[in-house]
Amino acid sequence: MRHTLAVSFTLVAFHAHPDDEALLTAGTMARVAAEGHRVVLVVATTGEQGLASSDYADGLATVRTAELERSAGVLGCARVAWLGYDDSGMERPVLPRAGARPFALAPVEEAAQALAALLREEGADLLTVYDPAGGYGHPDHVQVHAVGVRAAELAGTPVVLEATVDRRLLQRVLRVVARLPGVPADFAAERFSHAYSAPADITHRVHVGAYAGQKRAAMSAHASQGSADTGVRTLAVLLRLPRPLFRVVFAREWYVERGRRPGGKPLDDVFATLRRR
Structure with a gap:
C-alpha cells in the first residue's frame, strides 16, 4: 500500500478532449x-467532433x-477546468467553421495565457502535455504541446512531462490485440511506426498497475x-480485454521530461526532479 507523502505537490494534466x-x-x-497530491484536469475542448x-x-x-x-471523479481529481475551445476534428488542414473556435487554430499565446492563469492559480508544480507530434498527430494534440509548453514558461511551472x-x-501489444475477433485495421502495428516515442527517449516509466481498475x-x-x-472503436476494443490482460497492458505509463537528458533506467516518480531541489 502506498502512503501519503510528507511533501505535497500539484499536478495539472492538460488534455485536448474528454477521454484523452x-x-x-x-x-x-x-x-x-x-x-496525497492534488490533481487538476484541464481540457481544451468538449470533443464535440468526436466519432x-x-x-x-x-x-x-x-x-x-x-x-x-465522471472519469475525473474516478481518478481522484480535485478540480476539472475547461479552456472553452471547439474540437478541431481530425481533418487536415483544419478549416475555420462558422461560429466555432477550433483549438488547433487558436493563437498559441492566447490559449497559453488562459492555461498559465490556471497554473498560477493552482501553484502547479508539474504539467503534463503531449509530445511535439501530438502522439499520433491529431491537430488538437499537437496544439496541446505548443500551448502547454508556452503556458509553463509564462507561469514558471518547473516541470513539464510529455x-x-x-x-x-x-507495436508489440497491437500485434497481439489485432488477433482478437472484430478488431479494426486501425490496430495495425505498422500505422504507429513513427508515432509516440522511441524507448531511448523516454525518461519516466510510471508503474500504475495497482490503479488499472480506476483506469x-x-x-x-x-x-x-x-x-x-458501423465498425468498432478503439476504446471498445480496449475495454473488451479480460481484466488480467488489461492490467498487464496498462501497467505502465510513459513520459518524456522536457530538459532532462534520457538515459539509464527510466524514473518511476513523476516528481523526482522536484524532490531533488
Missing part, C-alpha cells in the same frame, strides 16, 4: 491522487462533458467514444 485523460495519464493521475454513434448526434458536447466529470507511449511496446473505469465513463454505427 483516460487513455494516456489516468493511471498516473490516480496514483498521484492516492499518494460516436448517431444516438449522440444531438448534444454530444454535453454528453462528453458529463463523461469527463505524456507518450513506448512505441516499440505499443478501466475512467475509460468506461466515456461510453459515447466506444459507440459507433
Whole structure:
C-alpha cells in the first residue's frame, strides 16, 4: 500500500478532449491522487467532433462533458477546468467553421495565457502535455504541446512531462490485440511506426498497475467514444480485454521530461526532479 507523502505537490494534466485523460495519464493521475497530491484536469475542448454513434448526434458536447466529470471523479481529481475551445476534428488542414473556435487554430499565446492563469492559480508544480507530434498527430494534440509548453514558461511551472507511449511496446501489444475477433485495421502495428516515442527517449516509466481498475473505469465513463454505427472503436476494443490482460497492458505509463537528458533506467516518480531541489 502506498502512503501519503510528507511533501505535497500539484499536478495539472492538460488534455485536448474528454477521454484523452483516460487513455494516456489516468493511471498516473490516480496514483498521484492516492499518494496525497492534488490533481487538476484541464481540457481544451468538449470533443464535440468526436466519432460516436448517431444516438449522440444531438448534444454530444454535453454528453462528453458529463463523461469527463465522471472519469475525473474516478481518478481522484480535485478540480476539472475547461479552456472553452471547439474540437478541431481530425481533418487536415483544419478549416475555420462558422461560429466555432477550433483549438488547433487558436493563437498559441492566447490559449497559453488562459492555461498559465490556471497554473498560477493552482501553484502547479508539474504539467503534463503531449509530445511535439501530438502522439499520433491529431491537430488538437499537437496544439496541446505548443500551448502547454508556452503556458509553463509564462507561469514558471518547473516541470513539464510529455505524456507518450513506448512505441516499440505499443507495436508489440497491437500485434497481439489485432488477433482478437472484430478488431479494426486501425490496430495495425505498422500505422504507429513513427508515432509516440522511441524507448531511448523516454525518461519516466510510471508503474500504475495497482490503479488499472480506476483506469478501466475512467475509460468506461466515456461510453459515447466506444459507440459507433458501423465498425468498432478503439476504446471498445480496449475495454473488451479480460481484466488480467488489461492490467498487464496498462501497467505502465510513459513520459518524456522536457530538459532532462534520457538515459539509464527510466524514473518511476513523476516528481523526482522536484524532490531533488
